Amino acid sequence: MTEIFQSEIIISEISNLLKDDKHVAIGAASPIPGSAALLAQEERKNTNLKLQVTILHSQKFNNFTDGSRELFDASAQGRIDTFFLGGVQIDGEANINLVGTGRYPKLDKRFSGSFGSALMYFVVPKIILFREEHTPRTLVKKVDFISAPGISPPNIYRPGGPKYLITNKALFSFNKKKKNFKIEKINPEFTLNEVIKSTGFEFKTNKNLKYFTMPSQKRIHILRNLIAPKVLNFYPQFAKKLWFN
Amino acid sequence: MTEIFQSEIIISEISNLLKDDKHVAIGAASPIPGSAALLAQEERKNTNLKLQVTILHSQKFNNFTDGSRELFDASAQGRIDTFFLGGVQIDGEANINLVGTGRYPKLDKRFSGSFGSALMYFVVPKIILFREEHTPRTLVKKVDFISAPGISPPNIYRPGGPKYLITNKALFSFNKKKKNFKIEKINPEFTLNEVIKSTGFEFKTNKNLKYFTMPSQKRIHILRNLIAPKVLNFYPQFAKKLWFN
């Protein structure tokens, strides 16, 4: 049996989350979500429920023609089902921080910036938070800076918001009413206690806690033979490291 | 000497009003202004002050690429120097009516509608009002419906507005502060008294009243040989009637 990489397991898990989507968009610096979306697209190729995947940093997988604002307009129009957001920090109420740690504006450690999160998080129905590193410094009690809030009061237009958080250790769902995360799946390489210790916020445990599903041989075959070459086009560094080294 | 048509004299007069412009735009159903702009463009071809002419109903003389809103956006940005507006009725304060006569909305006589006048009249610095028919029913004391007002109070953003009114009988200038028209030129086929009688509003007379200038033979040559074939492309009915019958 071939060795399966951790990143491939996460790609596979994310792919499962895209089941009923019609259109998934992938923003900046998101090779793992991008691979997952292309995988889901490939697997549904011969079904009636086609999946459109828009990868902003690709020429080929980007069918927008109204300039770089079209992603945001189309999302606001409700035409994008799923989008991914990351975070330097993510807290227990699903607030995300893409700006940096320390006290704003003179931060201790500055990161790139909020990108489109402050709109996308409000309007895309299924936002999947993705941060590979799962440690108390990434998953925190309270973010130092809110790039986009996890929840909003009723007088704010908010058809969208966080649905899942996935890391290299676990998959969480988010409950908007209770304003908390619940663990759904765990990477079999870690114990629940280890996950709790690595998480800066409290989350709801789960009696039916499952393990990350190992991707089937068929899925791995598709991923390595059909998806990897595509990813090489627009995330060359990532694809080379994982598949072509 | 060749016979010169009335329409050609008006085209020539309008062309003179475009002297310092860099960009003139021509809207719907404006064959005479369109011909005048192309004439001015041709005559300035070998000078340093080129004239750009945008004729919306032409493919060739329309260099916009942002769809039909670009005329309005570009005008609001201050990139269009001169635009033409007409009117079912025009009154002494330069209010224009493109909608119809009688009591709105159940009008006695409905016309096409206001087109872009309600923005263009506010933002284009030199609006030339053009209405061939010069009678008390077209030049009225008070329009029945204001498609766009001639003047605005100071709390309204209004870099643009009416500068001239030209008809088959006369050319008027508009004084924004005094809110009235002043006659500048008269068609030699009419007397001032006839013009006064044909005008439903009072206007300022002019000690230096001039006649419409007869276009030179050279200008008529350019108009008939270089401009007429262009006009035939986008105002075929007009061009055929005037030049190709």
Place this chain on the structure above:
Amino acid sequence: MVNFTQITVKDIAKEVKDNCLLGIPADYSGVPMSVTIEIIKNKTKGLRLYCLPLTTIQGDMLIGSGCVNEIETAAVTLGEYGQAPRFQDAIENSKINIKDSTCPALHAQLQATEKSVPFMPLRGILGSDLYNNRNDWSVIDNPMNNSNTNDEKIVILPAVQLDILIFHASKADINGNVQIGRRRELATLAHASKKVYVTVEEIVDEDFFDSELKAAATLPSLYVDGISLAKNGAWPCGLTDYYDIDTIEMSKYANAAKYQETFDEYMRDFISQNNYSNI
């Protein structure tokens, strides 16, 4: 084999439900005449037309055929062929409601929906009777202090969401992308519409996104719910690079439409002649 929903002109017309808000392209944007005839044959009622920013024979025919309840537009005209007679008659005899507008307002209201914001500000308009007759428009004090005009008043316009948009275009590719060229107002219309149907002169065996140049001229399939082949689908209107306006037919229409009786007669002929062979 195409990878999109290919339907008939008749099917498109069936999607135009009574009382819906229908997007109407200008004469230069690809007038879907073949579908318009089918709508008229269906005796569709109560349509509300939203013109971007005007309509010519399409709107006049729909009005004359009794399909229209309301029209929001900057103009209805037959252009060089004169006023739009059925429209004039309908207004002068209060047969339809009119929301008289101005071109940039019609654009801005769709751009608001495109961005999913509830309104758009627009300069101009104030002091006109357009404003005085629109109770869906309001005026606010400019909330910004970035203007040179003190205590500026500015109009705000509501976002308008179309129920359905139909237009005619030159080409679709095998994946349902539509070539719109410079007619980018069609993109704005499509972005602001719940459903979008397109008739085309031809379906070509390529993907426009394989060429950056063609891609730039394309409305992506993402916004298109169905496409039908309809040769001469804009006739008697013109279509850029395909055919000019049919001046004889337009004159004939302009003349016939002057009276309801002659209009009705014209329409009976027009419909029975089956001008769009491939329906």
Place this chain on the structure above:
Amino acid sequence: MVNFTQITVKDIAKEVKDNCLLGIPADYSGVPMSVTIEIIKNKTKGLRLYCLPLTTIQGDMLIGSGCVNEIETAAVTLGEYGQAPRFQDAIENSKINIKDSTCPALHAQLQATEKSVPFMPLRGILGSDLYNNRNDWSVIDNPMNNSNTNDEKIVILPAVQLDILIFHASKADINGNVQIGRRRELATLAHASKKVYVTVEEIVDEDFFDSELKAAATLPSLYVDGISLAKNGAWPCGLTDYYDIDTIEMSKYANAAKYQETFDEYMRDFISQNNYSNI
């Protein structure tokens, strides 16, 4: 012979005055690197960068070279090559002001200028610390009753007028029209800028408006104040259909920029190598 103002890259850089508000295209929109180097050589000071919506090596170099006083952006990053080190250093040590924004807000502020309206509404943003740190943004009660959200609060953003925009593109035609393809954000930037200068890979002996397809991919000369030929003008960034990003140079830069000393050394080399042969 061309019918437009053809100038040199050095001339374009001279138009970038101290303290001006400079439009910065994203990495995918044509980064004008050849002009950027000249701006750095000119020791231009106090620049305010307006990024649509982000910048990579261009912004980082300008910041590291001390040309920048303020930046309004949704992100500064070297993408796959990591964080932008000179930007990080400048923020962490308060060397420049930052107006942290989000992509759609950067678009909307220019669209306001495009329409000459004083502001644009935008949903989202509220509840973020972006909003809390922007005193040029405000919130109003939605003045429309067309929303399903009761007593909705909505952000309004000011119109932003750029002083100057510079970008790199593939082609200009003999009449000064510029091919921008699908990169329509360049049109928005140009519409909202007082001056626009473009560097291109080639000037072709045709008029793009002779073909509807090419016209659709064109920024009209009307918005362009000057064009310079600059082969490889985006290098080490990429340009669609011309060349990919230079991964070796980007890695080299990412590494060198980690410290001011090594950045300065890198820049000395970069400038002395004269990478843009035709300047």
